[in-house]
Amino acid sequence: MAKQHKAYKFRLYPTKEQEFVIRKTFGCVRFVYNKMLAERKETYETLKENKEEWKKVKHPTPAKYKKEYEWLKEVDSLALANAQLNLDKAYKAFFKGNARFPRFKSKRHKQSYTTNVVNGNIQLLDGHIKLPKLKSIKMKQHRKIPSEYKIKSCTVSMTASGKYYISILTEYEKEIESKEIEKVVGLDFAMDGLFVDSEGEKANYPKFYRLMLEKLAKEQRKLSRKKKGSSNWNKQRIRVAKIQEKVANQRKNFLHHKSKALVSKYDAVVMEDLDMKGMAQALKFGKSVADNGWGMFTSFLQYKLKEQGKQLIKIDKWFPSTKTCSSCGKTQPMPLEVRMYTCSCGLNLDRDYNAARNIKKEGIRLLATT
Numbered sequence: 001m002a003k004q005h006k007a008y009k010f011r012l013y014p015t016k017e018q019e020f021v022i023r024k025t026f027g028c029v030r031f032v033y034n035k036m037l038a039e040r041k042e043t044y045e046t047l048k049e050n051k052e053e054w055k056k057v058k059h060p061t062p063a064k065y066k067k068e069y070e071w072l073k074e075v076d077s078l079a080l081a082n083a084q085l086n087l088d089k090a091y092k093a094f095f096k097g098n099a100r101f102p103r104f105k106s107k108r109h110k111q112s113y114t115t116n117v118v119n120g121n122i123q124l125l126d127g128h129i130k131l132p133k134l135k136s137i138k139m140k141q142h143r144k145i146p147s148e149y150k151i152k153s154c155t156v157s158m159t160a161s162g163k164y165y166i167s168i169l170t171e172y173e174k175e176i177e178s179k180e181i182e183k184v185v186g187l188d189f190a191m192d193g194l195f196v197d198s199e200g201e202k203a204n205y206p207k208f209y210r211l212m213l214e215k216l217a218k219e220q221r222k223l224s225r226k227k228k229g230s231s232n233w234n235k236q237r238i239r240v241a242k243i244q245e246k247v248a249n250q251r252k253n254f255l256h257h258k259s260k261a262l263v264s265k266y267d268a269v270v271m272e273d274l275d276m277k278g279m280a281q282a283l284k285f286g287k288s289v290a291d292n293g294w295g296m297f298t299s300f301l302q303y304k305l306k307e308q309g310k311q312l313i314k315i316d317k318w319f320p321s322t323k324t325c326s327s328c329g330k331t332q333p334m335p336l337e338v339r340m341y342t343c344s345c346g347l348n349l350d351r352d353y354n355a356a357r358n359i360k361k362e363g364i365r366l367l368a369t370t
Helices: 016-047 051-057 062-068 071-075 077-095 208-224 231-265 276-283 286-292 294-309 351-367
Strands: 002-012 113-114 122-127 126-131 133-139 150-158 164-173 184-190 194-197 269-270 311-315 340-344 347-349
Touching: 016 062, 016 071, 016 077, 016 113, 062 071, 062 077, 071 276, 077 113, 126 150, 126 164, 164 294, 184 231, 184 351, 194 294, 194 351, 208 231, 269 294, 269 351, 294 311, 311 351, 340 351, 347 351
Parallel strands: 184 269, 269 311
Antiparallel strands: 002 133, 002 164, 113 150, 122 126, 126 133, 150 164, 184 194, 340 347
């Protein structure tokens, strides 16, 4: 039996006292992270020409700072330990060339901390969850966590509008058997509507951000006219944050439903391995690309397919899906403004539908070679 992991996210409703402790923990985690980073950065600047010596250096731990800053002892020690682990990961990613050099955290960063299960310090109760330093905190648990799932860690976070959430990471044993692939679908990314599939169906993404853009701009203008840091400025900041969070939640909900529908219907989903950031910059489609959340949709598809032993197949981004006739295989130039694919063989199709059919064919070809 292989070990699997699954996270569950729920809304928290802390009391004023619990809220104070949570915010204090955010601050302490950020403080410790920045302190450790500052020391590491200084050491790195001194030894960056000698990587072997750098690897031998013993880096500071949160325990070092507790002697000088005793108030660090008032928050969850595991949250501080995880700050060190996160910094270690950031450095490893940098040295592998997968990320930029670690940067200092500010209050503008996502406010969160992670704690681990040790000797029953985290427990699910009826409508509550027991957490270190917080005792029992009210939680809206809209989904049941199976009793055989073992809780590994919890991440407490706060949104810009002041709402609190907890992400509970669980571990369970399950042997996932690879499903025999019978039904395959190809998806072509569509700027206007998320995707078109190889059956001619469109996702019809509602463009939540675009729909809310006028209202958001109006509230942001109000915010810009208020004195930063004042009571009225903070109230208006929360109004703006609530609009942004509503858009994000609507998008996430839509993408969950669409990905679930595809996974229920097909054994394999084929798509192009697109560089969305590069596409947004090159084609100046920043808002459109950010609005439909293709990257999030892809990750949802990936884990949902994996859970059921199904496959997500990514084909080369340079595969000429748009230029190729899905009927006869001939290729021709296809400028962005041309929305119909017309071929000398008699094919006359919507360009995205034609591309989706080609993506499906290429996916089936790749499956046959593995």
